[in-house]
Amino acid sequence: MSFIESHLGDARQRRRLITGIRESLRELGLHLSLLNRQVSSRLELKDIDVDCLDLIDRHGPISPSALARSAGLHPATLTGILDRLERGGWVARERDPSDRRAVLVQALRTRNSELYGLYAGMSTSMNQICDGYSDAELQVIADFLTRSAQAGRAAADDLTSG
Template structure:
Protein backbone atom coordinates (compact mmCIF):
# COMPACT_ATOMS: atom_id res chain seq x y z
CA UNK A 1 0.00 0.00 0.00
CA UNK A 2 1.27 3.45 -0.86
CA UNK A 3 1.96 5.73 2.04
CA UNK A 4 0.84 9.31 1.75
CA UNK A 5 1.50 12.58 3.49
CA UNK A 6 -1.81 12.07 5.32
CA UNK A 7 -0.17 9.89 7.93
CA UNK A 8 0.84 6.54 6.45
CA UNK A 9 -1.43 3.59 5.78
CA UNK A 10 -3.93 4.59 8.47
CA UNK A 11 -4.12 8.08 6.95
CA UNK A 12 -4.65 6.63 3.49
CA UNK A 13 -7.40 4.32 4.74
CA UNK A 14 -9.11 7.27 6.40
CA UNK A 15 -8.80 9.28 3.18
CA UNK A 16 -10.17 6.40 1.08
CA UNK A 17 -13.11 6.00 3.48
CA UNK A 18 -13.77 9.75 3.28
CA UNK A 19 -13.71 9.59 -0.53
CA UNK A 20 -16.03 6.57 -0.66
CA UNK A 21 -18.44 8.14 1.81
CA UNK A 22 -18.47 11.40 -0.18
CA UNK A 23 -19.10 9.54 -3.46
CA UNK A 24 -21.95 7.54 -1.91
CA UNK A 25 -23.53 10.67 -0.47
CA UNK A 26 -23.11 12.54 -3.79
CA UNK A 27 -24.83 9.65 -5.54
CA UNK A 28 -27.68 9.72 -3.02
CA UNK A 29 -28.03 13.49 -3.35
CA UNK A 30 -28.13 13.11 -7.14
CA UNK A 31 -31.00 10.63 -6.83
CA UNK A 32 -32.84 12.96 -4.44
CA UNK A 33 -32.30 15.97 -6.72
CA UNK A 34 -33.63 14.00 -9.69
CA UNK A 35 -36.70 12.90 -7.76
CA UNK A 36 -37.40 16.44 -6.55
CA UNK A 37 -36.99 17.97 -10.02
CA UNK A 38 -39.04 15.16 -11.59
CA UNK A 39 -41.83 15.73 -9.07
CA UNK A 40 -41.86 19.47 -9.85
CA UNK A 41 -41.85 18.77 -13.61
CA UNK A 42 -44.58 16.12 -13.46
CA UNK A 43 -42.23 13.34 -14.57
CA UNK A 44 -40.88 10.25 -12.91
CA UNK A 45 -37.20 10.19 -11.99
CA UNK A 46 -36.29 7.49 -14.53
CA UNK A 47 -37.84 9.50 -17.35
CA UNK A 48 -35.95 12.61 -16.23
CA UNK A 49 -32.63 10.74 -16.07
CA UNK A 50 -33.17 9.18 -19.49
CA UNK A 51 -34.03 12.62 -20.88
CA UNK A 52 -30.71 13.85 -19.51
CA UNK A 53 -28.87 10.91 -21.12
CA UNK A 54 -30.54 11.77 -24.43
CA UNK A 55 -29.36 15.37 -24.07
CA UNK A 56 -25.80 14.18 -23.41
CA UNK A 57 -25.68 11.48 -26.08
CA UNK A 58 -27.72 13.04 -28.86
CA UNK A 59 -30.44 11.40 -30.98
CA UNK A 60 -30.69 7.64 -30.43
CA UNK A 61 -32.90 4.76 -31.49
CA UNK A 62 -35.08 3.08 -28.90
CA UNK A 63 -32.75 0.07 -29.01
CA UNK A 64 -29.71 2.23 -28.35
CA UNK A 65 -31.50 3.87 -25.43
CA UNK A 66 -32.44 0.47 -24.04
CA UNK A 67 -28.81 -0.67 -24.21
CA UNK A 68 -27.54 2.59 -22.68
CA UNK A 69 -29.98 2.42 -19.77
CA UNK A 70 -30.39 -1.31 -19.28
CA UNK A 71 -34.16 -0.93 -19.55
CA UNK A 72 -36.23 -3.38 -21.56
CA UNK A 73 -37.47 -2.40 -25.00
CA UNK A 74 -41.02 -2.25 -23.63
CA UNK A 75 -39.98 0.05 -20.79
CA UNK A 76 -38.09 2.31 -23.21
CA UNK A 77 -41.10 2.50 -25.53
CA UNK A 78 -43.29 3.61 -22.60
CA UNK A 79 -40.66 6.10 -21.48
CA UNK A 80 -40.36 7.60 -24.97
CA UNK A 81 -44.16 7.75 -25.24
CA UNK A 82 -44.40 9.66 -21.94
CA UNK A 83 -41.61 12.08 -22.87
CA UNK A 84 -43.14 12.63 -26.31
CA UNK A 85 -46.60 13.32 -24.83
CA UNK A 86 -44.98 15.81 -22.43
CA UNK A 87 -43.30 17.52 -25.41
CA UNK A 88 -39.70 16.81 -24.41
CA UNK A 89 -38.75 14.51 -27.29
CA UNK A 90 -39.74 13.81 -30.86
CA UNK A 91 -39.52 10.65 -32.93
CA UNK A 92 -37.93 11.30 -36.31
CA UNK A 93 -36.73 9.33 -39.30
CA UNK A 94 -33.03 8.56 -39.10
CA UNK A 95 -31.34 10.80 -41.69
CA UNK A 96 -28.95 7.97 -42.63
CA UNK A 97 -31.55 5.17 -42.75
CA UNK A 98 -35.21 6.10 -43.30
CA UNK A 99 -36.33 2.70 -41.97
CA UNK A 100 -35.07 3.59 -38.50
CA UNK A 101 -36.60 6.03 -36.04
CA UNK A 102 -34.48 8.12 -33.71
CA UNK A 103 -35.57 9.98 -30.63
CA UNK A 104 -34.41 13.58 -30.42
CA UNK A 105 -34.69 15.96 -27.47
CA UNK A 106 -36.64 19.11 -28.29
CA UNK A 107 -34.35 21.77 -26.75
CA UNK A 108 -37.11 24.39 -26.85
CA UNK A 109 -39.10 22.25 -24.40
CA UNK A 110 -36.43 22.39 -21.70
CA UNK A 111 -36.93 25.99 -20.54
CA UNK A 112 -38.92 25.08 -17.41
CA UNK A 113 -36.55 22.22 -16.50
CA UNK A 114 -33.52 24.44 -17.01
CA UNK A 115 -35.07 27.04 -14.72
CA UNK A 116 -35.45 24.42 -11.97
CA UNK A 117 -31.78 23.47 -12.33
CA UNK A 118 -30.49 27.06 -12.63
CA UNK A 119 -29.63 27.60 -8.93
CA UNK A 120 -27.73 24.30 -8.83
CA UNK A 121 -25.92 25.18 -12.05
CA UNK A 122 -24.90 28.56 -10.63
CA UNK A 123 -23.64 26.96 -7.41
CA UNK A 124 -21.69 24.40 -9.46
CA UNK A 125 -20.08 27.17 -11.48
CA UNK A 126 -19.07 28.96 -8.27
CA UNK A 127 -17.58 25.74 -6.89
CA UNK A 128 -15.74 24.95 -10.13
CA UNK A 129 -14.20 28.45 -10.18
CA UNK A 130 -12.24 27.53 -7.04
CA UNK A 131 -10.21 24.91 -8.93
CA UNK A 132 -7.42 25.20 -11.47
CA UNK A 133 -7.73 23.75 -14.96
CA UNK A 134 -5.35 20.97 -13.88
CA UNK A 135 -7.53 20.18 -10.84
CA UNK A 136 -10.65 20.11 -13.01
CA UNK A 137 -8.95 17.80 -15.55
CA UNK A 138 -8.03 15.39 -12.73
CA UNK A 139 -11.55 15.48 -11.27
CA UNK A 140 -13.12 14.99 -14.73
CA UNK A 141 -10.84 12.03 -15.48
CA UNK A 142 -11.67 10.48 -12.10
CA UNK A 143 -15.39 10.91 -12.70
CA UNK A 144 -15.17 9.45 -16.23
CA UNK A 145 -13.34 6.39 -14.89
CA UNK A 146 -15.90 6.10 -12.09
CA UNK A 147 -18.74 6.19 -14.64
CA UNK A 148 -17.06 3.46 -16.71
CA UNK A 149 -16.60 1.38 -13.56
CA UNK A 150 -20.28 1.84 -12.67
CA UNK A 151 -21.36 0.78 -16.17
CA UNK A 152 -19.20 -2.35 -15.92
CA UNK A 153 -20.64 -3.09 -12.48
CA UNK A 154 -24.21 -2.77 -13.76
CA UNK A 155 -23.43 -5.02 -16.74
CA UNK A 156 -21.91 -7.60 -14.39
CA UNK A 157 -24.93 -7.56 -12.12
CA UNK A 158 -27.27 -7.99 -15.07
CA UNK A 159 -25.21 -10.85 -16.49
CA UNK A 160 -25.06 -12.71 -13.17
CA UNK A 161 -27.65 -15.44 -12.49
Protein backbone atom coordinates in the same frame (compact mmCIF):
# COMPACT_ATOMS: atom_id res chain seq x y z
CA MET B 1 9.25 7.48 14.94
CA SER B 2 10.68 4.57 13.00
CA PHE B 3 10.50 4.13 9.24
CA ILE B 4 7.93 1.30 9.65
CA GLU B 5 5.74 3.34 12.00
CA SER B 6 5.83 6.23 9.54
CA HIS B 7 4.70 4.01 6.66
CA LEU B 8 1.95 2.43 8.78
CA GLY B 9 0.67 5.92 9.56
CA ASP B 10 0.80 6.82 5.86
CA ALA B 11 -1.14 3.65 4.98
CA ARG B 12 -3.79 4.42 7.63
CA GLN B 13 -4.08 8.00 6.41
CA ARG B 14 -4.51 6.78 2.80
CA ARG B 15 -7.23 4.29 3.87
CA ARG B 16 -9.03 7.09 5.73
CA LEU B 17 -8.86 9.34 2.67
CA ILE B 18 -10.17 6.59 0.36
CA THR B 19 -12.97 5.79 2.83
CA GLY B 20 -13.85 9.49 2.98
CA ILE B 21 -13.97 9.70 -0.81
CA ARG B 22 -16.23 6.65 -1.02
CA GLU B 23 -18.55 8.07 1.64
CA SER B 24 -18.64 11.44 -0.13
CA LEU B 25 -19.51 9.75 -3.43
CA ARG B 26 -22.34 7.85 -1.72
CA GLU B 27 -23.59 11.11 -0.19
CA LEU B 28 -23.36 12.88 -3.56
CA GLY B 29 -25.22 10.05 -5.28
CA LEU B 30 -27.97 10.22 -2.67
CA HIS B 31 -28.41 13.99 -2.94
CA LEU B 32 -28.32 13.98 -6.73
CA SER B 33 -30.97 11.28 -6.66
CA LEU B 34 -33.10 13.43 -4.34
CA LEU B 35 -32.58 16.46 -6.61
CA ASN B 36 -33.58 14.45 -9.66
CA ARG B 37 -36.65 13.17 -7.84
CA GLN B 38 -37.68 16.76 -7.05
CA VAL B 39 -37.10 17.80 -10.68
CA SER B 40 -39.11 14.81 -11.92
CA SER B 41 -41.95 15.66 -9.58
CA ARG B 42 -42.02 19.30 -10.69
CA LEU B 43 -42.12 18.21 -14.34
CA GLU B 44 -44.75 15.57 -13.58
CA LEU B 45 -42.47 12.85 -14.93
CA LYS B 46 -41.06 9.69 -13.44
CA ASP B 47 -37.42 9.64 -12.31
CA ILE B 48 -36.52 7.21 -15.09
CA ASP B 49 -38.15 9.53 -17.64
CA VAL B 50 -35.75 12.32 -16.68
CA ASP B 51 -32.81 9.89 -16.79
CA CYS B 52 -33.77 8.85 -20.31
CA LEU B 53 -34.33 12.47 -21.35
CA ASP B 54 -30.79 13.25 -20.17
CA LEU B 55 -29.39 10.32 -22.18
CA ILE B 56 -31.32 11.44 -25.27
CA ASP B 57 -30.13 15.02 -24.82
CA ARG B 58 -26.48 13.95 -24.46
CA HIS B 59 -26.35 11.14 -27.06
CA GLY B 60 -29.21 11.85 -29.42
CA PRO B 61 -30.58 11.52 -31.88
CA ILE B 62 -30.47 7.92 -30.73
CA SER B 63 -32.30 4.74 -31.66
CA PRO B 64 -34.71 3.33 -29.07
CA SER B 65 -32.68 0.11 -28.86
CA ALA B 66 -29.43 2.03 -28.20
CA LEU B 67 -31.24 4.12 -25.59
CA ALA B 68 -32.62 0.99 -23.92
CA ARG B 69 -29.08 -0.43 -23.73
CA SER B 70 -27.66 2.83 -22.36
CA ALA B 71 -30.40 3.07 -19.74
CA GLY B 72 -30.29 -0.64 -18.89
CA LEU B 73 -33.99 -0.99 -19.68
CA HIS B 74 -36.11 -3.56 -21.46
CA PRO B 75 -37.30 -2.19 -24.84
CA ALA B 76 -40.96 -2.57 -23.83
CA THR B 77 -40.34 -0.45 -20.72
CA LEU B 78 -38.61 2.16 -22.83
CA THR B 79 -41.60 2.39 -25.18
CA GLY B 80 -43.79 3.60 -22.30
CA ILE B 81 -41.15 6.12 -21.25
CA LEU B 82 -40.83 7.47 -24.79
CA ASP B 83 -44.62 7.69 -25.08
CA ARG B 84 -44.75 9.86 -21.91
CA LEU B 85 -41.84 12.04 -23.04
CA GLU B 86 -43.37 12.50 -26.48
CA ARG B 87 -46.82 13.38 -25.06
CA GLY B 88 -45.15 15.91 -22.76
CA GLY B 89 -43.36 17.61 -25.64
CA TRP B 90 -39.89 16.55 -24.50
CA VAL B 91 -38.87 14.30 -27.41
CA ALA B 92 -39.81 13.45 -30.97
CA ARG B 93 -39.48 10.14 -32.79
CA GLU B 94 -38.43 10.56 -36.40
CA ARG B 95 -37.42 8.30 -39.26
CA ASP B 96 -33.68 7.73 -39.57
CA PRO B 97 -32.66 9.45 -42.83
CA SER B 98 -30.08 6.73 -43.52
CA ASP B 99 -32.56 3.84 -42.93
CA ARG B 100 -36.22 4.73 -43.41
CA ARG B 101 -37.29 1.63 -41.46
CA ALA B 102 -35.44 2.78 -38.34
CA VAL B 103 -36.54 5.42 -35.81
CA LEU B 104 -34.41 7.95 -33.96
CA VAL B 105 -35.39 9.77 -30.78
CA GLN B 106 -34.40 13.40 -30.45
CA ALA B 107 -34.78 15.81 -27.55
CA LEU B 108 -36.89 18.87 -28.32
CA ARG B 109 -35.37 22.13 -27.16
CA THR B 110 -38.70 23.90 -26.54
CA ARG B 111 -38.80 22.95 -22.85
CA ASN B 112 -35.08 23.16 -22.05
CA SER B 113 -35.39 26.44 -20.13
CA GLU B 114 -37.93 24.81 -17.82
CA LEU B 115 -35.61 21.89 -17.17
CA TYR B 116 -32.45 23.98 -16.82
CA GLY B 117 -34.25 26.34 -14.46
CA LEU B 118 -34.87 23.50 -12.04
CA TYR B 119 -31.17 22.62 -12.04
CA ALA B 120 -29.98 26.26 -11.90
CA GLY B 121 -29.20 26.18 -8.17
CA MET B 122 -27.02 23.10 -8.50
CA SER B 123 -25.34 24.48 -11.63
CA THR B 124 -24.49 27.75 -9.87
CA SER B 125 -23.13 25.87 -6.86
CA MET B 126 -20.96 23.66 -9.08
CA ASN B 127 -19.53 26.74 -10.84
CA GLN B 128 -18.67 28.28 -7.47
CA ILE B 129 -17.03 25.06 -6.28
CA CYS B 130 -14.97 24.74 -9.48
CA ASP B 131 -13.83 28.35 -9.17
CA GLY B 132 -11.91 27.30 -6.04
CA TYR B 133 -9.66 24.87 -7.96
CA SER B 134 -6.76 25.41 -10.33
CA ASP B 135 -6.91 24.05 -13.88
CA ALA B 136 -4.51 21.26 -12.90
CA GLU B 137 -6.70 20.29 -9.94
CA LEU B 138 -9.81 20.36 -12.14
CA GLN B 139 -8.09 18.00 -14.58
CA VAL B 140 -7.44 15.52 -11.74
CA ILE B 141 -11.03 15.84 -10.50
CA ALA B 142 -12.40 15.42 -14.04
CA ASP B 143 -10.26 12.31 -14.56
CA PHE B 144 -11.38 10.85 -11.22
CA LEU B 145 -15.05 11.48 -11.97
CA THR B 146 -14.79 10.11 -15.51
CA ARG B 147 -13.10 6.95 -14.30
CA SER B 148 -15.59 6.62 -11.42
CA ALA B 149 -18.52 6.96 -13.84
CA GLN B 150 -16.97 4.28 -16.06
CA ALA B 151 -16.58 1.98 -13.05
CA GLY B 152 -20.22 2.59 -12.10
CA ARG B 153 -21.34 1.82 -15.64
CA ALA B 154 -19.27 -1.38 -15.71
CA ALA B 155 -20.76 -2.49 -12.37
CA ALA B 156 -24.30 -1.82 -13.64
CA ASP B 157 -23.55 -3.69 -16.87
CA ASP B 158 -22.25 -6.65 -14.85
CA LEU B 159 -25.47 -6.79 -12.84
CA THR B 160 -27.57 -6.44 -15.99
CA SER B 161 -25.80 -9.26 -17.84
CA GLY B 162 -25.24 -11.52 -14.85
